[in-house]
Amino acid sequence: MENGGFIVFLEYRVHTHKRELYLQLLDYLRSETARAGAIIRHEWMESVDQPGLFVEMIRVPDEETSQRVISLRRNLALNGRMKEMTDKLNIWMFRPAEQSSTGEKDV
Numbered sequence: 827m828e829n830g831g832f833i834v835f836l837e838y839r840v841h842t843h844k845r846e847l848y849l850q851l852l853d854y855l856r857s858e859t860a861r862a863g864a865i866i867r868h869e870w871m872e873s874v875d876q877p878g879l880f881v882e883m884i885r886v887p888d889e890e891t892s893q894r895v896i897s898l899r900r901n902l903a904l905n906g907r908m909k910e911m912t913d914k915l916n917i918w919m920f921r922p923a924e925q926s927s928t929g930e931k932d933v
Contacts, residue, residue: 844910855908
């Protein structure tokens, strides 16, 4: 995978009346996420077809950092500033398709 081994992918809906407040928190969320370890790239996208539906793609170097990002962001969603602004947080961890769980290439 270009520039890093894993991607943490988050998806959630921001309440319409909280959207502007949420957008003001992006720098805060970026700095809080960086506490989990080396973040190679962190970007946000908002759905064109479903306003208020956001995804985040966080590229990290390894599975350990991915797990820390996931734990930290779940905690922020349950206890942090995002709790009152969002619904239904989904988080997934992705690795390169050619890499098996043992690190060998699949045939």
